[in-house]
Amino acid sequence: MVCLLMGLPVMAKDALVLLGCPKFPVQTSLAIYLGHRLVGEDILPVFAGNRSAIALLEIADPEGRYRGGGFMDLDEAIGALSEGRVDFDLCVVFVHSDPDIAYLASVLALSDGIVVAIVFGGDVGGLERRCREVGCDRIVAARAIHNPLLLKEEIDGVKRWLPV
Amino acid sequence: MDYEILLSRRPLNECSKLIRKRCREVYFVDPGYKIFGLYLIGVPPIPIGVEDEHLLIIYLKPCHGAFVLKLPGDGEVERIRAELKKL
Numbered sequence: 538m539v540c541l542l543m544g545l546p547v548m549a550k551d552a553l554v555l556l557g558c559p560k561f562p563v564q565t566s567l568a569i570y571l572g573h574r575l576v577g578e579d580i581l582p583v584f585a586g587n588r589s590a591i592a593l594l595e596i597a598d599p600e601g602r603y604r605g606g607g608f609m610d611l612d613e614a615i616g617a618l619s620e621g622r623v624d625f626d627l628c629v630v631f632v633h634s635d636p637d638i639a640y641l642a643s644v645l646a647l648s649d650g651i652v653v654a655i656v657f658g659g660d661v662g663g664l665e666r667r668c669r670e671v672g673c674d675r676i677v678a679a680r681a682i683h684n685p686l687l688l689k690e691e692i693d694g695v696k697r698w699l700p701v
Numbered sequence: 702m703d704y705e706i707l708l709s710r711r712p713l714n715e716c717s718k719l720i721r722k723r724c725r726e727v728y729f730v731d732p733g734y735k736i737f738g739l740y741l742i743g744v745p746p747i748p749i750g751v752e753d754e755h756l757l758i759i760y761l762k763p764c765h766g767a768f769v770l771k772l773p774g775d776g777e778v779e780r781i782r783a784e785l786k787k788l
Binding site for chain 1: 712713731732733734735739740742743744745761762763764765766767
């Protein structure tokens with residue numbers, strides 16, 4: 538229903554894009570860019586975040602071109618996953634802090650889909666290590682705080698987000 | 702709900718350590734375990750402490766880090782004791 542309203546074709550696969558605290562400017566820009574990449578691969582992105590992270594997306598993409606699957610509150614997303622009310626073919630978690638590692642670990646425990654961490658911020662090496670410690674070995678990473686270009690290049694390096 | 706904040710805006714490991722050191726009765730759960738309508742988030746195993754019929758849990762806020770909260774048990778202690786095995 539949402540897809541039709543947004544003028545998007547019905548897509549067979551879906552993805553949860555979990556956003557962290559939006560204090561680093563690159564997150565919103567890259568989340569929208571990732572939405573564009575996923576839609577291009579016929580994957581319907583659903584974004585989850587706190588109120589500020591969602592508002593930033595809504596305002597930056599007013600016609601919903603890159604967020605056809607809509608939004609979920611962060612805690613609602615974890616609750617729905619844990620009760621088995623939803624699951625996704627792909628979960629992408631933006632990671633730039635210790636709380637983000639906890640969300641990543643929770644998604645790894647709760648989803649049967651492929652889980653990818655997008656690591657950015659200042660301490661990329663330390664966060665990558667933590668991602669591996671909690672069991673995530675699919676990592677896209679680059680030092681990025683204000684300038685999204687390095688991380689965009691890494692995202693562009695992912696040829697397909699899901700197997701055909 | 703009345704609650705006491707025992708630790709504020711700290712790394713997860715530190716919060717987990719506080720509960721494990723402070724409480725003689727500790728249970729471990731996976732992410733998504735529900736207490737008082739809250740779904741616990743964290744790196745498994747996530748500790749839940751029982752102290753004087755109160756529960757000690759880790760509460761996470763994306764922009765603020767992890768907190769350890771002490772909440773009145775209000776029936777949840779009995780449920781947890783029945784559902785989970787003490788370690």
